[in-house]
Amino acid sequence: MGVGSTAMSNKRAAIEVIQRLQQHGFQALLAGGCVRDMLLGHPAKDYDVATNAQPADVMRLFPRTLKVGAKFGVVIVLIHNQQVEVATFRSEAGYEDGRHPTQVRFTTPAEDASRRDFTINGMFYDPMAEQVIDYVEGQADLAKRVIRTIGEPEERFGEDYLRMLRAVRFSTRLGFAIEPRTYAAIGRNAAKISRISGERIAAELDGILAHPNRARGAAMLIETRLARAIFPGFDDEPAVEAVAVLGHLRRTVSFPLALAAFFSGCPLEFAMERCEPLKLSNKHVRHVEFLLAHRTELLDPAMPLAQLKRFLAEPYFWDLYELERAMQKAAASRQGLSRLGKLRRWIRDLGDVDVKPKPILNGHDLMRLGAAPGPGLGQLAEELYTAQLEGEVATCEQAERWVVDWLARRFGSQ
Ligand code: ATP
Ligand code: MG
Numbered sequence: 001m002g003v004g005s006t007a008m009s010n011k012r013a014a015i016e017v018i019q020r021l022q023q024h025g026f027q028a029l030l031a032g033g034c035v036r037d038m039l040l041g042h043p044a045k046d047y048d049v050a051t052n053a054q055p056a057d058v059m060r061l062f063p064r065t066l067k068v069g070a071k072f073g074v075v076i077v078l079i080h081n082q083q084v085e086v087a088t089f090r091s092e093a094g095y096e097d098g099r100h101p102t103q104v105r106f107t108t109p110a111e112d113a114s115r116r117d118f119t120i121n122g123m124f125y126d127p128m129a130e131q132v133i134d135y136v137e138g139q140a141d142l143a144k145r146v147i148r149t150i151g152e153p154e155e156r157f158g159e160d161y162l163r164m165l166r167a168v169r170f171s172t173r174l175g176f177a178i179e180p181r182t183y184a185a186i187g188r189n190a191a192k193i194s195r196i197s198g199e200r201i202a203a204e205l206d207g208i209l210a211h212p213n214r215a216r217g218a219a220m221l222i223e224t225r226l227a228r229a230i231f232p233g234f235d236d237e238p239a240v241e242a243v244a245v246l247g248h249l250r251r252t253v254s255f256p257l258a259l260a261a262f263f264s265g266c267p268l269e270f271a272m273e274r275c276e277p278l279k280l281s282n283k284h285v286r287h288v289e290f291l292l293a294h295r296t297e298l299l300d301p302a303m304p305l306a307q308l309k310r311f312l313a314e315p316y317f318w319d320l321y322e323l324e325r326a327m328q329k330a331a332a333s334r335q336g337l338s339r340l341g342k343l344r345r346w347i348r349d350l351g352d353v354d355v356k357p358k359p360i361l362n363g364h365d366l367m368r369l370g371a372a373p374g375p376g377l378g379q380l381a382e383e384l385y386t387a388q389l390e391g392e393v394a395t396c397e398q399a400e401r402w403v404v405d406w407l408a409r410r411f412g413s414q
Contacts, residue, residue, distance in 0.1 A: 008080040008081065008082060009082075010046055010047050010082050010083075010084065011034075011044070011047045012080070013047075013079050013080045013082035013084050014030060014034075014047035014048070014049055014082075014084045015030075015047075015127045016079065016080070017049050017062070017077050017079060017084050017086060018030070018049055018051075018126075018127055018128065019128065020061060020062070021049075021051050021053055021058075021061065021086075022128055024053075024057075024061060026051050026052055026053040026057065027051060027052045027109070028049055028050070028051040028052075028053070028086075029049070029050050029051070029109065029124035029125060029126050029133060030047055030048070030049060030050075030124065030125040030126075030127060031048050031049065031050035031087070031112075031123075031124050031125075032048050032050075032116060032121050032122070032123075033045070033046075033048070033121055034046065034047040034048060034125075035123040035124060035125045035132070035138075036120045036121055036123065036138070036142065038125060039123075039132070039139070039142055040142065040174070046085070047084065048084075048085045048086075048087065049077075049084060049085065049086045049087070050086075050087050050088075050089055050109065050112060050124060051086060051087070051088060051089065052088065052089055052106075052108075052109075053086075053088065054073075054088055054106065055067070055070040055073060055074070055075045055088060056070075058075045058077065058086050058088075059075060062077045062078075062079065064077070064078040064079070065077050065078065066078065066083075071104075072087075072090070072104050073087050073088035073089075073090045073104060073106060074086070074087045074088075075087075088106050089106060089107055089108060089109050089111070089112035090104045090105060090106055090107060090111075090112055090115070091104065091105050091107045091111045091112065091114070091115050092104050092115045092159075093105065095158075095159035095160060097195065098158060098159065098160060098161045098192060098195055098196075099160060099161070099162070099195065099196065101159075109124060109133065109135070110135045113135040113136050113150070114135070114136065114150055114151065116136075116150055117149065117150065117156065117160075117163045117166060117167075118141075118147050118148060118149060118150065118163075118166075118167065118170065119136045119137055119138040119140075119141040119148050119149075119150055120138050120141050120142050120147065120148075120170070120174075120176075121138070121170075122134075122135070122136040122138050122150050123136070123138040123139070136150045141179075145174070145175070145176045145177065146176055146177050146178070146179045147167050147170050147171050147174075147176050147177070147178045147179060147182060148178075148179035148181075148182050149163070149167075149182050149185075153181055153182045153184075153185035153186075154185045154188070154189070157185055157186065157189045157192075158189070161189065161192045161193050161195055161196050162193075162196050162200055162201075162204070164186045164189060164190065164193055164224070164226060165193065165196075165201065165204035165205070165208075165226065166204060167182060167183075167186060168186075168204075168208055168217055168220045168221060168224070168226065169204050169207040169208050169217070171216075171217070171220060172207075172208050172211050172213045172214065172216060172217030172220070173207065173211055173213065175213060175216075178220070183224070186224045186226065187223075187224050187225060190224050190225040190226045190228075190229045191225070191229045192229075193226055193229045193230060194229055194230070198277035198278045198279045199278070199279050201230055201277075201278060202278035202279065202280060205230075205255075205259070205278070206255040208221065209246070209255060209258035209259060209261075209262060210253065210254065210255045210258050212251040212252070214246045214247075214249070214258055215243050215244075215246040215247035218242055218243050218246050218262060219243050222239045222242070222243065227239065231274040232274070233270065233274075234266070234274065237265060238263070238264075238265035238266045239265075240265075241264055241265030241330065242261065242262045242263070242264065242265060244330035245261045245262075245264045245265075245323075245326045245327050245330045246258065246261050246262060246326075247330070248325070248326035248327075248329040248330050249261055249322065249323075249326045250322060253319075253322070254287070254319070255284065256280075256284045256287035256288045256291070256316075256319070257287075257291065257319045257322065257323060259275070259284075259288050260287075260288050260291035260292050260319075260323055261323055261326060261327075263275075263288075263292060264292075264295065264323065264326075264327055268289070268292045268293055271288070271292055272285070272288070272289055272292075275288060287316055287319070290314065290316050290320070291316060291319055291320055291323050294311075294320055295320075295323065295324065295327070296324070296327075297311075298311070298320065298321060298324045298339075298340065298343055299324065299328075299336055299339050299340070301339060303343075304386075304390065305389065305390050305391070306385075306386040306387075306389035306390045308343075308346070308347070308350075309353075309355040309356070309389045310355075310389070312347065312350075312355040313355045313356040321340070321343075321344075324336075324340060325337070325340055328340060355389075357388065357389075359381065359384070359385050359388065360384075360388055360393065360394075360395070360396060360399040361381075361384065361396070361399050361400070361403065363377060363381065365400075366380055366381060366384075366403060369400060369403045369404060369407070370404075370407055371403070371407060376410075380403070380406060380407075383406065384399060384402060384403060384406070387402055
């Protein structure tokens, strides 16, 4: 988008929506996470608006809207290439299953604040008056750096068990402590997290484990017993290893790498079975599986060149290296770390060699040289390719001679 176009930040767009609503006599405020982030001086992901205007009013005032959850009071306003969520002040009631409210009622800002999860997430801000509107002592808790439920923790977690994981995620992300009564209530209710869908659990775990503060997040998951409730059988021993390995990963890592580190003390099959309910994408499953399946293989001091090239051709090779490095650091193994250092120098010395060259001979070539079709052909092709990666054969003639020798060795000279 060029200079002078309609590009505008989500924040500016939200403020314009608020201005328009206020001009029409409605109360309209920034609400929730964005207020928390503004007060902390962080950029917010998105700026949400709360108002006493009803969805029908909002749709009348703005030419382009999406009616996503009008029943629950939520309308998306499309403005300046931005999507601004505008929600009518509401209270939620009738949580029957600890997951979804069954009714909403349009109400006052104070009641809207009290349905929110944590005090630091329960504030409003009026950008026109430049005023924080705080019914829940959110500012005091921001200053104290604590995550505290609005109201009785036991009751609030009972309405929605996902809030337990949200508490851990915000604590991890902000480096705030979870207030003791809130923390104790998570410990008492941890087992009930299993009532929440795997996808929603996975999204929270992603927020916790992909964050640089992931070791602390994992330690909380373990201490509260949320980890065991999410992954049955995840005991003390792998838990200690998980925290140590996560603590040694570099700052920025993908969720699959962090998840592999979390399971680094567990057998592959156990880990993959536990991940199933999370409904990860196939790509993420393959990523985690590759990392866990090949753990420790990089430490083999006798690794052949062909094997190294096969590893280097893998998309997740450097994640495997990073996982192994963190595991060796966690184990304080000088031998392991020195082996990895050697591997790194070996890779550097390879320069930009093609690690996945085209095979010199194809299946037709092999049959022309006398190989019979069948499983033996696959094995021959594989072994020839290994020789090619090792640099033992480089030309067509060398490859043909190699094949003839191979067939002679296998079937005797003809
Ligand atoms: P993030 O920066 O991760 O988006 P956020 O605080 O904006 O954090 P959202 O999930 O986007 O979190 O939700 C926006 C707001 O809605 C929250 O700040 C909170 O006030 C409220 N909220 C969200 N989920 C819940 C929940 N499960 N229970 C109660 N209130 C919630
Ligand atoms: Mg948000």
